Amino acid sequence: MVLSQRLHEAFKGAVERMTGPRTVSAFKEKGVLTPDEFVEAGDNLVSKCPTWSWEMGDPSSRKSYLPPDKQFLITRNVPCLRRASSIEEEYEAAGDEVLLDNDDDGGWLATHGIDRGSKGEECLASIDAEEPAKSSFRPSIPQDDEDSDVPDMLECEDLDNVVENDVATLQPYLVAYEPDDDHILRTRTYDVSITYDKYYQTPRVWLTGYDETRHLLQPELVLEDVSQDHARKTVTIEDHPHMAGKHASVHPCRHGAVMKKIIDVLMSRGVNPEVDKYLFIFLKFVASVIPTIEYDYTMDFDLGHS
Amino acid sequence: MEENENGMVLQFAAWQSAADESFWHRLASFKLNTQRLAEHPIPISGFFAPCSHPQVPSHLQLLLESLPPDTADMNDTAVEVHSNRNRLPVPGILYNTNTLESFQALDRQQLMSEATQQIWDDICSGRAEENTDLLNRFLVISYADLKKWTFTYWFAFPGLVMTPPATSASSQPASEVFNKDEAAGILAACTEWRALPSGASSTAFLLHITLNSDVRARPLKDWAIVQQDGGKVVLAFYDPCHLATNPGWPLRNLLALASVRWDVTRVQVLCYRERRGQVDLEHCPVFDVALPSLPEWKEVKDVPAAVGWERNLRGRHGPRIVHLASSMDPIRLAESAA
Numbered sequence: 243m244v245l246s247q248r249l250h251e252a253f254k255g256a257v258e259r260m261t262g263p264r265t266v267s268a269f270k271e272k273g274v275l276t277p278d279e280f281v282e283a284g285d286n287l288v289s290k291c292p293t294w295s296w297e298m299g300d301p302s303s304r305k306s307y308l309p310p311d312k313q314f315l316i317t318r319n320v321p322c323l324r325r326a327s328s329i330e331e332e333y334e335a336a337g338d339e340v341l342l343d344n345d346d347d348g349g350w351l352a353t354h355g356i357d358r359g360s361k362g363e364e365c366l367a368s369i370d371a372e373e374p375a376k377s378s379f380r381p382s383i384p385q386d387d388e389d390s391d392v393p394d395m396l397e398c399e400d401l402d403n404v405v406e407n408d409v410a411t412l413q414p415y416l417v418a419y420e421p422d423d424d425h426i427l428r429t430r431t432y433d434v435s436i437t438y439d440k441y442y443q444t445p446r447v448w449l450t451g452y453d454e455t456r457h458l459l460q461p462e463l464v465l466e467d468v469s470q471d472h473a474r475k476t477v478t479i480e481d482h483p484h485m486a487g488k489h490a491s492v493h494p495c496r497h498g499a500v501m502k503k504i505i506d507v508l509m510s511r512g513v514n515p516e517v518d519k520y521l522f523i524f525l526k527f528v529a530s531v532i533p534t535i536e537y538d539y540t541m542d543f544d545l546g547h548s
Numbered sequence: 549m550e551e552n553e554n555g556m557v558l559q560f561a562a563w564q565s566a567a568d569e570s571f572w573h574r575l576a577s578f579k580l581n582t583q584r585l586a587e588h589p590i591p592i593s594g595f596f597a598p599c600s601h602p603q604v605p606s607h608l609q610l611l612l613e614s615l616p617p618d619t620a621d622m623n624d625t626a627v628e629v630h631s632n633r634n635r636l637p638v639p640g641i642l643y644n645t646n647t648l649e650s651f652q653a654l655d656r657q658q659l660m661s662e663a664t665q666q667i668w669d670d671i672c673s674g675r676a677e678e679n680t681d682l683l684n685r686f687l688v689i690s691y692a693d694l695k696k697w698t699f700t701y702w703f704a705f706p707g708l709v710m711t712p713p714a715t716s717a718s719s720q721p722a723s724e725v726f727n728k729d730e731a732a733g734i735l736a737a738c739t740e741w742r743a744l745p746s747g748a749s750s751t752a753f754l755l756h757i758t759l760n761s762d763v764r765a766r767p768l769k770d771w772a773i774v775q776q777d778g779g780k781v782v783l784a785f786y787d788p789c790h791l792a793t794n795p796g797w798p799l800r801n802l803l804a805l806a807s808v809r810w811d812v813t814r815v816q817v818l819c820y821r822e823r824r825g826q827v828d829l830e831h832c833p834v835f836d837v838a839l840p841s842l843p844e845w846k847e848v849k850d851v852p853a854a855v856g857w858e859r860n861l862r863g864r865h866g867p868r869i870v871h872l873a874s875s876m877d878p879i880r881l882a883e884s885a886a
Binding site for chain 2: 295317320411450486538
């Protein structure tokens with residue numbers, strides 16, 4: 243973690259402890275949510291996209307401004323068949339632009355080929371993770387394969403009863419799915435969770451990655467599944483407020499502004515967005531950050547095109 | 549045996565386990581604060597949901613809430629097992645040992661046969677028809693090395709062995725097996741069943757297609773009643789497996805139940821699977837299963853053999869190991885925070 247990020251986290255934590263949660267709705271004015279509005283929008287997400295559900299999390303990290311049984315939202319075991327970095331390489335090879343939005347000033351918008359390093363305000367939080375390698379697959383956190391501490395374990399293996407060689411047991415496969423191209427890309431899965439960030443007053447997305455054998459990915463490897471512009475800027479690796487361990491997170495510092503912008507566009511088209519649709523809009527925009535993680539945000543609602 | 553020549557041995561895709569990082573943190577705290585040096589078995593809950601994606605199976609998961617609360621937390625408000633449609637609880641037992649030696653010395657065959665005995669008793673007594681998740685009972689053996697923050701563990705999902713095995717012709721998607729009216733009825737009945745709050749008691753059920761093509765979802769215990777009403781009965785279960793060609797492991801003990809309790813030799817099975825959280829009949833394989841006649845299951849009171857120790861990442865029968873020093877070791881945490 244870089245110093246600026248750590249200082250900012252300390253500052254943010256102090257502010258969160260000393261100030262109360264937002265109580266006045268400013269959804270349309272600022273693109274932010276009160277905790278009650280977060281719960282309302284979360285209830286709507288859970289009812290329309292049933293792969294999402296509310297979680298209680300660890301009682302010791304419970305936030306008092308949210309109901310005990312609605313501390314955060316999660317969808318588990320979401321497949322991610324391709325690395326976002328490899329998709330972007332394809333686009334670049336095809337000479338295409340990746341147009342995420344048509345506004346050049348926002349924090350989220352990127353046309354490839356433009357040097358973005360020199361403009362736009364940097365997020366206070368940034369990351370010092372190494373740039374993901376071009377090769378798509380690297381081993382995850384060391385598992386029993388490499389384990390040298392416990393050599394005796396080997397002796398346990400396959401000593402077992404012959405009974406386990408049972409004809410009615412499908413013989414295991416370890417790779418669930420392989421696209422038929424040269425790159426062997428293994429199916430990763432993600433647990434995607436959404437917490438309420440009291441400081442920024444917006445939802446915040448967290449990614450917990452697993453390799454194809456459902457073993458935890460190092461958070462740095464998760465960055466391969468993040469749109470590369472964001473991997474370097476807006477996706478950080480931090481402690482999850484409700485779950486153990488370090489997780490990658492889309493930093494919420496620009497969420498309010500981006501949501502405000504989208505809401506303004508909707509309103510200029512004569513659509514009056516309801517606050518309970520917030521998370522659908524939010525998740526659609528998060529999809530530009532994690533384009534290959536196939537979580538469910540599909541819900542028919544009028545974006546105001548007609 | 550003629551039936552067996554028409555079909556192939558029905559092969560069940562094994563459960564795949566997944567223990568959340570939060571679970572290991574919780575186990576470490578439970579070991580230090582509550583269990584201490586005791587080695588008695590601990591009741592735990594696993595969680596699963598029907599398969600919801602074409603490329604990945606659902607896992608049997610251990611989560612933060614899988615363990616009972618620490619005694620330290622006991623004065624907290626009453627703890628409920630937090631389940632919802634995406635995490636249906638499954639009963640399990642954890643044997644957590646104090647040393648690697650006692651982990652290795654565990655009599656795994658004995659543990660397996662104890663769990664199998666429970667499943668067998670629940671089938672024979674009819675309890676499993678009331679609460680179908682008793683059929684999915686599992687066990688975990690583990691050794692938590694809290695000096696190195698390394699967890700060695702091994703899951704077992706006992707599945708009764710039929711000799712000879714059940715057979716089936718190859719599967720077809722439910723959308724092709726049933727006519728349009730039946731499919732619409734099945735879709736509605738499954739959706740309604742899935743919305744029931746009964747969770748664990750409902751992971752297997754009957755689809756009763758009446759003579760005039762009405763479809764009703766009924767609990768397993770209504771098997772005899774439904775038979776009298778005529779029409780067709782399909783056995784359905786929430787299937788964690790994603791493969792179009794094979795059913796998942798929960799069907800294994802369910803078929804044993806069908807054989808023992810209902811004395812059937814043929815049964816049509818629908819593997820309930822979802823897309824985007826809704827049942828999708830195109831992705832629900834249907835199997836016409838032929839069950840062997842197993843007189844010894846009715847006469848002899850011996851518990852049948854069972855298999856189900858999970859394979860490790862090398863595809864062998866052996867424990868798995870997870871290293872969590874980077875997120876648990878106070879020294880490492882202090883260094884990374886410095």
